[in-house]
Amino acid sequence: MMPSLTQGLPKLAAVATVALLLNACSIAPPTEQMAMSKMAVRNATSAGGTEYAPVALRSAMEKMDAAERAMTAQEYTQARHLAEQAQVDAQLAASTARTAKAQKAATALQEDNRVLRKEIDRNAQ
Numbered sequence: 001m002m003p004s005l006t007q008g009l010p011k012l013a014a015v016a017t018v019a020l021l022l023n024a025c026s027i028a029p030p031t032e033q034m035a036m037s038k039m040a041v042r043n044a045t046s047a048g049g050t051e052y053a054p055v056a057l058r059s060a061m062e063k064m065d066a067a068e069r070a071m072t073a074q075e076y077t078q079a080r081h082l083a084e085q086a087q088v089d090a091q092l093a094a095s096t097a098r099t100a101k102a103q104k105a106a107t108a109l110q111e112d113n114r115v116l117r118k119e120i121d122r123n124a125q
Contacts, residue, residue, distance in 0.1 A: 027076045028076065030076055030083060034071065037064055037083040041061060047097040047098055047101075049093035052101065053100070057090065060087075060093060064082070064090075067080075
């Protein structure tokens with residue numbers, strides 16, 4: 001005699017539930033990625049991102065906040081993706097800030113050189 005389809009459904013449901021639970025448990029919290037992303041945001045802030053790259057820095061901070069909310073909700077895949085995006089945005093902000101500061105310093109040096117040359121020319125006459 002063949003077992004009916006309805007007799008096998010509870011077993012199938014139990015197997016599916018166990019498989020889903022095992023899969024959910026295998027996704028580890030992205031604590032290392034979160035730490036690296038937070039560090040990148042701090043570095044961007046200290047590099048002058050607030051002044052020289054406010055849009056990229058704000059984006060990084062917003063994504064980091066969203067990643068922290070996803071961590072709290074145990075949505076680890078989403079948290080990892082958001083943290084990775086925050087890290088990239090923060091690195092862009094830091095790089096942009098450093099570049100802008102270097103350009104500002106170069107412009108100041110050029111102006112200092114121009115003033116010195118003008119002074120030398122004036123003294124030579």
